Amino acid sequence: MQNDTSDITRDRPTSSLTDEAAVRRQDLRDLDDAGLRELLRQLGQPAFRARQIEEWVWAKNASSFDEMTNLPKTLRAQLEERLYLDVPTEVVRQASADGSRKYLLRLADGVTVECVGMPSRDRLAVCASTQAGCGMGCAFCATGASGLTRSLSMAEIYEQVMHVRDDFGRRVTSVVLMGQGEPFANYDASVGALRKLNSPDGAGIGARHLTVSTCGIIPMIMRFANEPEQFSLAVSLHSAVQRTRDALMPGVKKFSLIHLYDAMGDYVDKTGRRPTYEYALIKGVNDTDDELGALCDFCRDNLAHVNLIKLNDVKGSRFQPSSDARAQEFVRRLSSVGVVATVRNSRGADIDAACGQLRQNVGRRSIR
Ligand code: SAH
Ligand code: SF4
Secondary structure, eight states, rough: OOOOOOOOOOOOOOOOOOSSSHHEEEGGGGGGGGHHHHHHTTTTOOOOHHHHHHHOOOOOOOOGGGOTTTSSSSHHHHHHHEEOOOOOOOEEEEEOSSSEEEEEEETTSSSSSEEEEEEEETTTEEEEEEEEOOSSOTTHHHHHHEEEEEEEHHHHHHHHHHHHHHEEEEEEEEEEOSSSSSSOOOOOOOOHHHHHSTTTTTTTGGGEEEEESSSOOHHHHHHTTTSSSSOOHHHHHSSSHHHHHHHHHHHGGGGGHHHHHHHHHHHHHHHHHOOOOEEBBBTTOSSSSHHHHHHHHHHHHOEEEEEEEOOOOOOOOOOOBBOOHHHHHHHHHHHHOOOOOEEEEOOOOTSSSTTTTHHHHHHTTTTT
């Protein structure tokens, strides 16, 4: 195990937002295309400068105006007066023996978020956060335990992916919004980030390789089904028995399993895409025969793919992971009713792999 917590801090600058002028300036990444064009018009600049700037920001992931060498120096100075260009600072990087790397990044206001890069032969998958903390309060989740700090902006979600790309020096081939936070409690920023990751002017990642994972906020699932892009959807189910699910996932109590079932039926009808159901197996809680029967009923005949996850240890948690034999029994029973199920290969098991754990553990060592 190569558990490298030696603070491999990137030498990128953090903008000093403490000075008043910086607070008044706007983050360039929060400016949309129309806003940027208007600013350039006011500065008497030709319209093509907008494309040049956007290429630096989104495709090249520039961290300062000085890098934008095809812009006149005077324009760079004018931009600097009005805008800031913020990139997160790496606080911690942990490298796992299997090649995956987990990062804790500090954002402009000092808030920290986690992301993970998982390489395989010719692929690089990234898991990004959509919020600092989470307000949904799932009983088994390290992020849920700490509550919500704040939602991230579109740029802050996008930036995590670019940070991993630049660290590996490789193209990112897929992204899952499965780090900290509930993407559908921060819908516009999360879907906006996917859109930018998909765009040829951004990271150029195929829509089917961009996945949202939600705890099941039904109105947003319905909205997502109507998005024009072919993004993928994963739903954290964890139990198909109402009482168990209510206890495990109190934040989605108001969205009943029956409604979730109907909404997912509509999603499949509308998109024709196969949703994934996440199911972390917890000994004696959601791995009983009754629970398995309910899961089979929920998933049969509706294109479901079930991802059985080995529960990650969360410090102070009362939950234990189920045995491997039990997980295999789930796979067997689900496949006997025609449901595809896989046991998720837990990458980075030797680092703080569970969502929220790195932040939690580093927090104890008092890094914000
Ligand atoms: N909020 C979203 C996405 C982030 S959580 C959601 O809940 O789907 C990403 C995934 O990690 C979810 O499937 C979540 O249920 C799972 N997860 C959380 N804590 C876990 C733990 N201790 N062990 C295994 N999986 C966990
Ligand atoms: Fe939030 Fe997802 Fe964790 Fe639940 S599992 S607390 S929704 S991050």
